[in-house]
Amino acid sequence: MDHHLFKSPGHDHGRCVKTAMNRAEQVCQRSGSRLTTLRRRVLELLWQNHAPLSAYELLELLVRDGRKAQPPTIYRSLEFLLECGLIHRVESLNAYIGCDQPQKEHETGFFICESCGYVAELSDSSINLSISKNAELLGFRVHKPTIEISGLCKFCTEDNDEH
């Protein structure tokens, strides 16, 4: 169960992390928010993992860097990154993951593989349209939709079927 898509031959992960960090710099520059060393590092750790990490896993990684970090340190960084739209929180995992497209406002959903941990972010899909329609029928004003579909990704499904 170690075939994270981002480790697959088709995925240049070094480049993937770099472009994510570049995007982040741009996003912060435009909005005038400060991507400090700490915040940049937290985001980088998330992208290096390219899968959800919990606050305390991130904390552990910061400590390995040699930094004297306590829970508030990491939670504050995560709060900042969330506000900038650079990361998302995965409610059903109490974990955090880098966002694909922080440039544009978007409602997002996740397909989460229970076997390998891979997460596919899906935005502006027909799902959001369905939600809007259902909300309208109820007279409900949507603020933040949380859509997290857990199951098995393509590769893990194939593995299971073979055995």
Place this chain on the structure above:
Amino acid sequence: MDHHLFKSPGHDHGRCVKTAMNRAEQVCQRSGSRLTTLRRRVLELLWQNHAPLSAYELLELLVRDGRKAQPPTIYRSLEFLLECGLIHRVESLNAYIGCDQPQKEHETGFFICESCGYVAELSDSSINLSISKNAELLGFRVHKPTIEISGLCKFCTEDNDEH
């Protein structure tokens, strides 16, 4: 902000709780699972509230009953009720709520009012269809969809608009 729908004139809440408990008895009888005094009480507390309650809020209510309850007590009851389909867990609130239609298997979604706490359960809607379609495109096998839309319910929206 105290106009929970279940407190509104149109809603006979006493009856609502009773029918929910009756349904629960039936569901358990058919499946051969045991709705003990404790489990029945937990479910009843959830229905009396008719809105999400956290595990520790329920625990507090059990203690007020005079029961010597510790965390495992409540978590085990919740686990049982979840397995029976009598309640749902609301991931984005770390809370639990009684299920409308425990008779039939269903994938569910919630519209959660941030102002008054009311939760509308929505099942078998077009949302689930959209999810299936998107999943199919990804080759993803859905196990458990989590759909939790937070925002403002009809009544709270109207309140806001008036002021």
Place this chain on the structure above:
DNA sequence: CAGTGTTATGTTATAATGTAACAATTTCCG
């Protein structure tokens, strides 16, 4: 460049949510 207000981070303590492990009790069934 010093002075000053603002923002960010460090530090300590504690709250809120959830489980593991084992003991005592109750229920079920022959």
Place this chain on the structure above:
DNA sequence: CGGAAATTGTTACATTATAACATAACACTG
């Protein structure tokens, strides 16, 4: 009744998150 299985009690602990206050870094003015 008597033993097996399920349920609940009890203690201890793990994980996730925040409050409150101290210090440090930064940004801007004059």
